[in-house]
Amino acid sequence: MDFEIPPQTSQFEREIDRLMNSSEIQSLVREVSARADGMDGDVRPLYRRLGEHGVLAPAWPRHLGGRDADFTATVVLLERLVRHGIPQSLYYISVQIFGSLILAGGTEKQRSELLPALARGELTACILFTEPDHGSDLAGITTTASRDGQEWVLEGRKIYNLKSAYADVALCVARTGGPDTSRYEALSVFLVPLDAPGVTVRPLPSLANEQFHDVRLTGVRLPDEAIVGGVGQGWGLITRMFSAERSGLDYYVRARYWLDMIAERLVRGGRELEPHECAALDRARTRVDASRLLTCRALQRLQDDEPDIALASLAKWHCSETAQEVAWLGYDLLGLDLVLPRFDLGEPAVGPDRGWAALEAAHREAPGMGISGGASEVLLDIVAGARLIDVPEGG
Known part of the structure; x- marks a missing residue:
């Protein structure tokens, strides 16, 4: 696996940071967080604005709305979406799962009609x-x-x-x-x-x-x-799609963001970390770093047109279990501070799903992480079955 970050990805990272910090995007984020539609909050206007800047499908071919970029640009994009409080599920399903399957198995007409619209944020999928x-x-x-x-x-x-x-x-x-x-x-x-x-x-x-x-x-x-x-x-397409869906990327980026929020909240008001807190955060950080490497390895195989369902299953299992552990670690270390705003530190009771609100939401989301996108037990069975085949006789 190549650990070098291409210069194009570094340039894309700087572009994304400028875009995410713009007043226009921040205003749209606040509109989504208000949940005025009575549901999750309609993120589609925000996606369309990001699509106008051509950042939603960086790893796709340029003629289909992408940038011919390395998969690492997609990792950077997901990290920034979550860091800035932008709901990523609809994007991930539409572009990374649905779009990847159409890119790999769709007809020329399906690709030309669907993929550019997805990359512009004008079409969404489930x-x-x-x-x-x-x-x-x-x-x-x-x-x-x-x-x-x-x-x-x-x-x-x-x-x-x-x-x-x-x-x-x-x-x-x-x-x-x-x-x-x-x-x-x-x-x-x-x-x-x-x-x-x-x-x-x-x-x-x-x-x-x-x-x-x-x-x-x-x-x-x-x-x-x-x-x-x-x-x-259909079955061949489904297994191909699993390699994209189960890369673990969407779980890794949430685990990383939640862990950053836990560490930040622990030191609010100038508080110093206790030794057991430092140890717990370091252990979690190591697991998150391992999740990123597993995710990148699965995405590298997809980019090389060598999808590996066992490798993807391992990545999803590790990333979702890690995200779940990080969410629960927040409650272990923060107690009720996890679910309540700190008015004494100027935290609002309402607002975007960032800071305390993101951690409280993470705690509610955690129980389903070992089920959605492939139950952990099923994923481990796939990994074990694939790896047992490679065991040499008498080994």
Whole structure:
């Protein structure tokens, strides 16, 4: 693995810092944090403004809205989004997961129509994979796509879908093969416009700040052009997408930011750290640094067109478990200071999800980190299975 940061990434980092600190972007961040829409806060106007500056998809080809940059530019972008209190989930799903799959497996028409719009922040996306009885076992899904003349008709229900209320289009996995077909060979991936007749999106209550959604597909009619990668080719695309989704990048950047906030809050008012606090922070910092290296290794493999699902699973497991531990460390070290503003230090009771508010939100988000994006037990099973194959006989 190459540890050198390309000059182009360093230049991009400086550009991002100037942009994030501009009064215009900071004003848009405050608007999102007000949550005036009664949900998560509509971040799309902010994304569109960032898209106008061409920073949302730096690693994509230039003719598709990117900058032909190294993957390290994407790492820098995610670090800055989180540091400046900009919600990153909708971006990560739209560009890094949805966009990466279209880039790898979409037709030329799908790439030219979807990717530039995603890079400009004008199009947002979500993923419709999980079902009420099928979470990590995607090969067991029951949503069907049956042929009716020149169209496909989708029937089914997808649940725990993040950001669906803000998305324009979804990647949906459905079963297109008959009962005699292998469950891995009978899956296809469809592009589903979320304003299509028969699509119903309802919010689900959540302990975390961001809402999940229950999406029902009732007689949703789609043309052949809506299929990504070909009929029955869904499983290969899904495993490719997992290498992007499970890089662990979105978990690493949150863990790093939360740890910085914990350390900063501990020394507020000139307080000195206790020895046990220094030790705990150092241990956590080491885990966060390891998470960054694992994330970068998984992203390097993707950039080299050598996706490794086992390596990605290891990265996601380590990053999500680390983020969870950091969130809980905040409560161990800060107690009630984690969830309450310090009025004596001039902290406001309301405002963007930064400082005390970010740590309080992290504590609520932590329980689901070992489940979302791949349960930890499933990820470890994938890693163990892949690595056991390489064990030499008698070793």
